[in-house]
Amino acid sequence: MRISTAQMFNQSITSVLDKQSATSKVLDQLSSGKRVNTAGDDPVAAIGIDNLYQQNALVNQFIKNIDYATGHLAVAESKLGSAESLVSSIKDQVLRGVNGSLTDIDRVTIANEMRSSLEELLSIANSRDESGKYIFSGNQTSTQPFAFDTAGNIVYSGDSGVRQAVVASGVTVGTNLPGDSVFMNAANAIGDFSVNYLPAQVGEFSVESAKIVTPGAHVPVAPEGYTFTFTDNGVGGVNLEVFDSAATSQVVVANFDPTNPVSFNGIEVKVDGTPVPGDSFTMSPQTEVSIFDTINQAISLIEDPNKVNTPQGSAELAQLLDNMASGTKQIDFDRGIAGNDLKRVESYQSSHADEKLVNSSALSLLEDLDYASAITEFEKQQLALNAVSTLFSRVGSTTLFDYI
Template sequence: MRISTAQLYNQSVSSINQHQSSSSALMDQISSGKRVNTAGDDPVASIGIDNLSQQNTLIDQFLKNIDYAKNHLGLAETQTDNAETVLSSMREKISAAVNGTLTDDERQGVADELNAGLQELLTIANSRDESGNYVFAGTAYDQQPFAFDNSGNIVYSGNNGVRTAVVASGVAIPTNIAGDAVFMNSPSGLGDFNVNYSTSQTGEFNVTSAQITNSASYVEDDYTLSFTANGSGGVDLQVFDSASNLISTVNNYDASNPISFNGIEIKLSATPADGDSFSITPTENVSIFDTIQQAISLLQDDTAINSPYGRSELAQLLNNFDSGTDQVRIARGIAGNSLNSLDSYTDVHSSAELANTSALSVLQDLDYASAVTEFEKQQVALNASSQLFGRLSSFNLFDFI
């Protein structure tokens, strides 16, 4: 078989190019430290690398969302914990004010301390995060949530919106707690009603519970309960609705038995005296701010605080205060539970990312020893091909004639 000069040249050049390409590919692998730099290096491994890389990218985003959620929930937990501390101190002061031995000046001092605590609690409720956003404003985080209105009451201007962060596939965790859920909407301390005591009350009693026990027979209204002497050393009870219609009568009332009418059950701590009365108003939620302000006003009323009416009113305020404190505690618990969940998701994602990284290493990491050895072989082959081509290209038939 005859081999032409052109064919010889083409074969030699092709061999040199092949060795140069292989050397270049090996050099790229050695430089990058990766066995697979393009899909052409290993198509099957390249698909696996892309999938694992996408999973790690998604995990990185989840971890960033978790960090964001942790920062905001951590701040909410800290501030609700601070609020609990303030409320605990105020509870002790209110309880001390029940002591009838306090002078008017001493009670005024307690009222002043409660007012300072109220201002501190208001500052906590209006706390901001590192970006200047209000922590307890719901989704209206750019406006101050709590402030005094024209009547001197603290009102909530935020909303009950909840921001969320996606921390895993299909899992979104709230990153904030709306301020109304923390400070404004605690359940009534007595159940479902608020009690309005008469300032002319003479009996030492107070309502310990006022609840709807039968929703089917419940008639929503304001009710007044009046007690009159029955001539036998006891009192009779009459219940009137807001239109002064007589609803129920209990002869020879016994405080050890609950008062039941229209699906409502009321319990008293003791038996009222002749002429005593009180009314109940449906009330689902109370504000801890209102409770504190009412306690301050009561302590500043020297006549009321030393009367049966004042003591009964104070007992109700303490119930509402405890309910408000529990609401703040519940909010702190919600934040704490969410933080625990975020820690669990962090562990899961970290483990998954470690497994993915290990799998990526198997698929794409370069065996340097093998690569260097192969590179040296290709260099030797390239040099040999170049030298051979140089010698063949210098041959001339006339040199042998």
């Protein structure tokens, strides 16, 4: 078979280029420290490397979400701890304010202290995060959640939304606590109704509980409300008659005994104490109470010299203290939610850190370069390149005239 000069030249140059390419590949590996720089280096390993990088990118996003959730939940938990302590302090101020040895001026002073504490509680409820967003406004983070209305009551302008952060595949955690849940929706301490005690009250009594115990038998009449009237039974005791808002008698209890609950229209009412003839009180539906309203009512009670330390004032005080305890319990409940969520995200953060470590180890096995082997291969390829280059230069300069 004849080999032309051109054919020999092409074969020689191809051999040189192949050796240069092999040398360059090893040189790239040494420069990057990676055994696999392109899919062509190792197609099977490249697929595994790509999957591991995607998993790490997802884990990194989870960790960022956890950092965000942790920061917001930690701030919320801290603020609620301050709110809980503040409400407890206000409760102590209420108990000081109803001390019978105080003068009216002393009570006004205590009421002013309570009003300052209420404003401090309002400031906590209107707290912002590091970006200036309101913490307790639900999804309405740009809207101030709490403010006084024209009547002097504190109203909520946020919503009940809970912002979620994805902290693992298929797992979300709330990053905020809506203000209505924390400060506005505490359970009414006595049940499903609130009680309005009247100035004419003489007997020392209060309503211990008022609950709908048989929902199927309860027929509310709008506007729903009930009046309890105590009358003389002629033998040293009292009779009780309950009227609805239409002045229709609901139940008559002869020889009323406070140890026995009063039942009507699916409702059960327990009275603690001893009413006397002529006493009366009204009752209206209310299943939830606002801690702000409760504190406002306590301030009004202490400031009113005609009510404090009267049977009416004592009955209202009992209801207010119970509702204040309920408000504290609600704050503590939501604080517990924040604390539990913090524990959850910390657990996921730990598992993500472990997963990232495993992925990084697997990546190292797949793509990291064995420098000793790579240097040996580089020297081998360089030696081969030099040999081929030398041969090419010699063959390229050879002609028939060298043998004539």
